[in-house]
Amino acid sequence: MADAKTLTVPKGASGVLVLADGTCVFGRGFGxxxxxxxxxxxxxxxxGxxxxxxxxxxxxxxxTFTFPHIGNVGTNLDDVEADEPFALGCVVRQDVTEPSSFRNVQPFDQWMKANGRIGLSGVDTRALTRMIREKGAPNAVIAHDPEGAFDLPALVAKAQAWPGLEGMDLAIQVTGKESRLWSxxxxxxxxxxxEADSEVDGSNGTRPHVVALDYGAKNNIFRNLVKAGARVTVLPATASFDEISALKxxxxxxxxxxxxxxxxxxxxVPVIGELLEKDVPIFGICLGHQLLALAAGAKTVKMHQGHRGANHPVKxxxxxxxEIxxxxxxxxxxxxxxxxxxxPTHVSLFDGSNCGLELTDKSAFSVQYHPEASPGPQDSFYLFERFVSGLKQGDRP
Incomplete structure (x- = not known):
């Protein structure tokens, strides 16, 4: 790590991560x-x-992946949470190797290239992680050029000009655009x-109907709702109360x-507030958890480094x-x-932050973590079962 103002690009470097403070992290680009x-x-x-x-x-x-061997099992058509990648790029320790998995369809570096995503390998990811833990998550530019032709001052300026995630509505950019029946x-x-209509239990019509508001949903959440016994209709993030109610x-x-x-x-929040007024049962995850809290009258805050991983203990x-x-x-x-x-219903054992809540006067609860990811591996599936089993079928206002 060094300052862009005093650096030339090292020989052999084809990738760089340029932070808004001028710090440059060089490596080998891929994708x-x-x-x-x-x-x-x-x-x-x-x-994962x-x-x-x-x-x-x-x-x-x-x-930045702290585990050094990223890409070692390649990619496949099943282990995706959406139809396309949404992370801008990734930083890894070791170069991407030939895949070693019978499920592989395409090597990770080729998959990254095909999907327009930039990778940077050969980086001391432990040092970068420590820096993020100490200083907070920085704004940066990740760049890849096989010839190493980087205009470092220009990249610093680009990183500095980016406004940051605070105050940014990204759900509107990633949500689905139309209503759809999840299958x-x-x-x-x-x-x-x-297939929910044939291989699950063949009784879609008699299952409780869940309308899922898609603020950037992972597909496996919908699959777990189906597994718990629901039939699911997915609506865009901007769906109105009337559009939701019309689906009963x-x-x-x-x-x-x-x-x-x-x-x-x-x-x-106004839509969720109307749902709460009608006492429609609600279950939220992650951003949905935060939105439910806002609708109930609480506030949210930007975290210093955030929580990202599959090993977070929650009490x-x-x-x-x-639960892991x-x-x-x-x-x-x-x-x-x-x-x-x-x-409050759950708390992080890492830093004591809120990880779950429920309303005492409404049928609404939520968690900050992702029970569908099954890292425990099944520690948290009960949340889907609790939600679906508590639903009563019938017309709602």
């Missing part, structure tokens, strides 16, 4: 050629890099994903997503049970602002 600007974060998961890169919650972010069920080795849902799900919840809340306050969870968020609910009718 797409070009540059992208966003916030640098780190993820501590040892598996393809899921991470395709998680819409990573829109606007460059992911995919859970995955099984050798079988792929079940038995419950409403608030999905994960990227960006600042306060910015997304400008159009989402369930009702009985002290500890998957997380990806850079904002958090401010526990000190929770109103009297909102009860």
């Amino acid at each position: 797409a050629v070009g540059d992208a600007v966003g916030e640098v974060c780190f993820n501590t998961a040892m598996t 890099y393809q899921e991470v890169m395709t998680d819409p919650s990573y829109a606007g972010q460059i992911v 995919g069920g859970p995955w099984a080795l050798g079988k792929g994903y079940a 849902p038995d419950g409403v799900f608030l999905s994960n997503g990227p960006g600042d919840p306060a910015a997304t809340g400008e159009y989402a 369930r306050l009702s009985d002290g049970l500890v 969870t998957s997380m990806n968020h850079g904002f958090a609910v401010d526990t000190d602002t929770l109103p009297a009718n909102v009860r």
Whole structure:
């Protein structure tokens, strides 16, 4: 790491991460050629890099993987959370090697190139992670040029000009554009994903109807709702109360997503507030958790470094049970602002931040983490079961 003002590009460097403060991290570029600007974060998961890169919650972010061997199992058509990658790029320790997995369809570096995403290898990711932990998540540009022809001062200026995630509504950019009936069920080795209308139980018409608001949802959330017994209709993030009500849902799900919840809340919170007034059952995850808190009268705050990984211990306050969870968020609910009718239900054992809540006078609850990611591996599936089993079918106002 060095200052762009005093540096020339080292011989052999074909990739660089340029921070807004002028710090340059050189390495070997892979994937797409070009540059992208966003916030640098780190993820501590040892598996799931393809899921991470395709998680819409990573829109606007460059992911530093702390696990050194990224790309070693290649990529496939199943381990994706959306139809395209949303993370801008990634920073890894070791060069991407030939894939070693019977499920591989395309090597990771080729997949990155085909999807227009930039990678940087050969980086001391431990040092970069320590820097983020000490100074917070910085704005930066990740760039790849096979010839190493980088205009470092220009890249610094680009990083400095980017406004940052605080105040940014990214859900509007990643949400689906149309209403759709979700049909995919859970995955099984050798079988792929079940079809909800045939392989799950063949009773879609008699299942409780859940309307899911897509703020940047991971597909596996919908599959877990199906597994728990629901039929699911997905609506865009901007869906109105009337559009939701017209579908006569038995419950409403608030999905994960990227960006600042306060910015997304400008159009989402009034709708959630109307749902709460009608006492429509609500279950939220990640951004959905934060939006529910805002609708209830609480506030959210930008975190210093965020929580991203598949090994985060969370304590369930009702009985002290500890769940091993998957997380990806850079904002958090401010526990000190929770109103009297909102009860904390889960807390991070890393830093004590809020990881769950429920309304005492409404049928609404949420968690900050991702139960569908199954890192425990099934510690948190009960949340889907709790939500779906509590739904009563029938017309709602």
